[in-house]
Amino acid sequence: MSEGLDLAAVLPQLMRLGTVFNRSQLVERAMEEAAVPVDRPGLTVLITLRMADRPLRVGEIAARMQVVGPHVTRHLHDLERAGLVRRVVDPDDQRARLVELTDAGAGAAGRYLDTILGWFTGAVADWPADDRATFGRLLSRFVADLQERVADLD
Amino acid sequence: MSEGLDLAAVLPQLMRLGTVFNRSQLVERAMEEAAVPVDRPGLTVLITLRMADRPLRVGEIAARMQVVGPHVTRHLHDLERAGLVRRVVDPDDQRARLVELTDAGAGAAGRYLDTILGWFTGAVADWPADDRATFGRLLSRFVADLQERVADLD
DNA sequence: TATTGTTATACTCTATAACTATA
DNA sequence: TATAGTTATAGAGTATAACAATA
Numbered sequence: 001m002s003e004g005l006d007l008a009a010v011l012p013q014l015m016r017l018g019t020v021f022n023r024s025q026l027v028e029r030a031m032e033e034a035a036v037p038v039d040r041p042g043l044t045v046l047i048t049l050r051m052a053d054r055p056l057r058v059g060e061i062a063a064r065m066q067v068v069g070p071h072v073t074r075h076l077h078d079l080e081r082a083g084l085v086r087r088v089v090d091p092d093d094q095r096a097r098l099v100e101l102t103d104a105g106a107g108a109a110g111r112y113l114d115t116i117l118g119w120f121t122g123a124v125a126d127w128p129a130d131d132r133a134t135f136g137r138l139l140s141r142f143v144a145d146l147q148e149r150v151a152d153l154d
Numbered sequence: 155m156s157e158g159l160d161l162a163a164v165l166p167q168l169m170r171l172g173t174v175f176n177r178s179q180l181v182e183r184a185m186e187e188a189a190v191p192v193d194r195p196g197l198t199v200l201i202t203l204r205m206a207d208r209p210l211r212v213g214e215i216a217a218r219m220q221v222v223g224p225h226v227t228r229h230l231h232d233l234e235r236a237g238l239v240r241r242v243v244d245p246d247d248q249r250a251r252l253v254e255l256t257d258a259g260a261g262a263a264g265r266y267l268d269t270i271l272g273w274f275t276g277a278v279a280d281w282p283a284d285d286r287a288t289f290g291r292l293l294s295r296f297v298a299d300l301q302e303r304v305a306d307l308d
Numbered sequence: 309t310a311t312t313g314t315t316a317t318a319c320t321c322t323a324t325a326a327c328t329a330t331a
Numbered sequence: 332t333a334t335a336g337t338t339a340t341a342g343a344g345t346a347t348a349a350c351a352a353t354a
Contacts, residue, residue: 023220066177136160149277
């Protein structure tokens with residue numbers, strides 16, 4: 001039972017994956033190709049709202065991005081000035097603000113995600129269909145288990 | 155043939171994985187647990203050297219980290235002062251420097267990697283063995299294919 | 309003249325502290 | 332008194348520009 005062996009091989013792959021994602025110009029190039037007129041953290045806000053598929057409070061955005069409140073506030077200013085998001089007072093709580101994508105914001109986020117998705121699709125285009133499905137299933141489980149594990153460290 | 159569907163589901167998982175890796179305190183906690191007395195970029199240099207398994211030139215380290223030369227130089231100072239790396243002139247080229255881990259540096263990098271590996275092992279401890287093997291195989295292929303794809307964008 | 313690396317400087321991203329307003 | 336958000340400031344990480352030494 002070489003239980004640890006495959007994992008020891010996976011770790012470097014994950015690190016390479018992280019490098020490809022963060023340090024290669026993958027993100028910048030997709031932003032350019034999709035003509036998304038914001039900086040990187042601004043893009044992350046847009047994507048967060050797009051994946052939530054409903055208006056979010058500032059605090060909710062910060063929690064999902066795993067950053068601190070003021071960081072979100074700061075970039076909401078730029079996004080609002082660019083006409084990509086709208087801030088409205090939460091009718092249930094006058095202290096809170098609900099942030100929602102404008103049509104332009106939803107369009108930009110959609111174009112970006114489609115571009116990335118297109119590259120990924122191209123990368124696995126010649127995979128057998130069941131390998132793709134299996135990979136999706138195992139990756140989802142891995143991320144969920146890892147997240148739980150990290151949460152357990154508290 | 156729902157070719158795109160599984161991938162559309164994978165993309166958010168990859169983003170969550172990126173968040174867990176970069177924005178959760180996973181790295182910081184592992185550094186603490188392994189008692190690695192450096193900052194984050196310093197750690198990346200140590201890991202890069204450890205995974206190379208031979209002395210590297212400054213430029214090689216920068217290329218593998220996907221950062222620019224001066225950034226590496228800067229952190230090599232701290233690492234050298236802390237006794238974790240050694241810089242020696244490359245005998246083949248007097249302009250270049252070969253950077254190698256000291257015993258202390260190799261120990262620190264090893265402890266860190268073992269800590270992370272332990273967490274990952276724990277996260278998939280109750281997976282069927284063949285799922286683990288399959289995941290490792292598909293992840294390696296995915297990273298390689300994606301890297302190639304990104305390189306093709308040039 | 310091109311390449312390797314260093315020094316000095318500036319920019320981007322994110323955090324902490326202090327504050328305002330509602331609850 | 333506690334919570335949601337903002338403003339102002341500080342810090343970590345990385346890039347660009349100018350330079351020195353060797354090829």
